[in-house]
Amino acid sequence: MTDQTVAAAFVPGHITGLFTVNQTADPATTGSRGAGFTLKDGVTVTVRPADERSVSLDGEATDIESVRRVLDALAIDAAVEIHTDLPIGTGFGLSGGMGLGTALAANEGFELGRTETELIQVAHSADVEAGTGLGDVVAQARGGIVLRLDPGAPPHGRLDGIPGTERVEFLTLGELSTPAVLTDNPETITRAGTRTLEKLQSDPTREQFIDTASEFSAEVGLATPRLQSILEDVEAAGGMASMAMLGETVFAFGHDLSEAGYDPTVSQIDPSGARVWE
Amino acid sequence: MTDQTVAAAFVPGHITGLFTVNQTADPATTGSRGAGFTLKDGVTVTVRPADERSVSLDGEATDIESVRRVLDALAIDAAVEIHTDLPIGTGFGLSGGMGLGTALAANEGFELGRTETELIQVAHSADVEAGTGLGDVVAQARGGIVLRLDPGAPPHGRLDGIPGTERVEFLTLGELSTPAVLTDNPETITRAGTRTLEKLQSDPTREQFIDTASEFSAEVGLATPRLQSILEDVEAAGGMASMAMLGETVFAFGHDLSEAGYDPTVSQIDPSGARVWE
Numbered sequence: 011m012t013d014q015t016v017a018a019a020f021v022p023g024h025i026t027g028l029f030t031v032n033q034t035a036d037p038a039t040t041g042s043r044g045a046g047f048t049l050k051d052g053v054t055v056t057v058r059p060a061d062e063r064s065v066s067l068d069g070e071a072t073d074i075e076s077v078r079r080v081l082d083a084l085a086i087d088a089a090v091e092i093h094t095d096l097p098i099g100t101g102f103g104l105s106g107g108m109g110l111g112t113a114l115a116a117n118e119g120f121e122l123g124r125t126e127t128e129l130i131q132v133a134h135s136a137d138v139e140a141g142t143g144l145g146d147v148v149a150q151a152r153g154g155i156v157l158r159l160d161p162g163a164p165p166h167g168r169l170d171g172i173p174g175t176e177r178v179e180f181l182t183l184g185e186l187s188t189p190a191v192l193t194d195n196p197e198t199i200t201r202a203g204t205r206t207l208e209k210l211q212s213d214p215t216r217e218q219f220i221d222t223a224s225e226f227s228a229e230v231g232l233a234t235p236r237l238q239s240i241l242e243d244v245e246a247a248g249g250m251a252s253m254a255m256l257g258e259t260v261f262a263f264g265h266d267l268s269e270a271g272y273d274p275t276v277s278q279i280d281p282s283g284a285r286v287w288e
Numbered sequence: 289m290t291d292q293t294v295a296a297a298f299v300p301g302h303i304t305g306l307f308t309v310n311q312t313a314d315p316a317t318t319g320s321r322g323a324g325f326t327l328k329d330g331v332t333v334t335v336r337p338a339d340e341r342s343v344s345l346d347g348e349a350t351d352i353e354s355v356r357r358v359l360d361a362l363a364i365d366a367a368v369e370i371h372t373d374l375p376i377g378t379g380f381g382l383s384g385g386m387g388l389g390t391a392l393a394a395n396e397g398f399e400l401g402r403t404e405t406e407l408i409q410v411a412h413s414a415d416v417e418a419g420t421g422l423g424d425v426v427a428q429a430r431g432g433i434v435l436r437l438d439p440g441a442p443p444h445g446r447l448d449g450i451p452g453t454e455r456v457e458f459l460t461l462g463e464l465s466t467p468a469v470l471t472d473n474p475e476t477i478t479r480a481g482t483r484t485l486e487k488l489q490s491d492p493t494r495e496q497f498i499d500t501a502s503e504f505s506a507e508v509g510l511a512t513p514r515l516q517s518i519l520e521d522v523e524a525a526g527g528m529a530s531m532a533m534l535g536e537t538v539f540a541f542g543h544d545l546s547e548a549g550y551d552p553t554v555s556q557i558d559p560s561g562a563r564v565w566e
Binding site for chain 1: 392396404407432446493559561
């Protein structure tokens, strides 16, 4: 194959504010309803033709199941180099992003001739099967504040969006192991996610997004004590924050974290979605 | 109303390469199937609260039906300022873009609380009712090389995309009055559009896009003699070009127009789609 060249893609990070769990027998229709937003920060994935498969993350050799599953699905071997400024495993949808970036870059460099829908399907199924995400990939492909009205990859998962960008502040305290409620009692999550998504759809604004995400977080009780303490500090300062689903990460729009006395990382909503590197 | 502020949006220009005509009794389901791509160049629309409605284009007062219809649909009066580097009326989907930009900016500045789908519906219907476009708005909202698999605004019009960006060259000779074939014999257009869209779907690549657009153009015979002469020059130089539907504009990817001895305007495919100005 002489048509293989190096190619790269950018996929924005994605913070989920509220969600449901929708398991089916098919990874393409498995997923989640809910709402989240993409960030200007994210992952860049470079795919190079190589005789032997390899994956590196910020220069360190590693194995990432979502990436491996995407390479399997596309039936290619390649050297995959991933870089990110976001912290891993803390609620930024990076597993899904790495898979989607691999799919986009491989399609470009290996001239696979897949459409965007086909590549999103591959990356969504890889994320679901790896157990690392339910709704990140479809939101990352679209960009902005994304409402996931139906679960699953296109053409199953109908999406909408709340327009506009916004300054984002976040603080990451650490990873969060998959909470018992998610595996043992997903109906609790889904009940809260369904109710707050309906409330957000009745008033689809950025203010309502953060309000309903905060309600969802309180209702499902996933915040650790130190996350809870920050959320209360922000509220006491007249602001509003919530937690990233799922990581020990607090996020707010505007200056609500810094105005509560914290020193957050500053980013912005990315309205553009995943794209092949120009 | 104290919540009104000035806001702006960018909408990429959109060149249609091949299309069908799908008329229904409802503007939301009226539209076209086909394929086109968005440009880094486009329109910026600024919407300011004002007691009296006004619209200006590059500093000149004017009346633009798609914009007027969007303001009507959103029930607002505002001063709308539009700027563009692209030539008007020559196949860049600017009427639709001005309507969509007005909708996005008005939603932001007037805090209308509409979702992206709702704003795209408003702008698509305005473009259809003004008779200025059938498929530009939905493609401009998404960005990239957009395949319109079904006609109409969301949730009716299912879309897909061919990933990637590309250098674009174009030459604009002038406006093109609506050709007789479009009004008198739309079935001829739709037959050619259906066949070439199927061919593009069977090999969804940038190369196949320009090939099928060129086939569509030849089959429907809309090229003026001087457009035809440029298309032949590019082909003689080993390249491939086609015409924008509908304007007296020739476009090519890469350097195919300059390598045929022309001095084209240079742009690039915009993968991001319409967005509120940051």
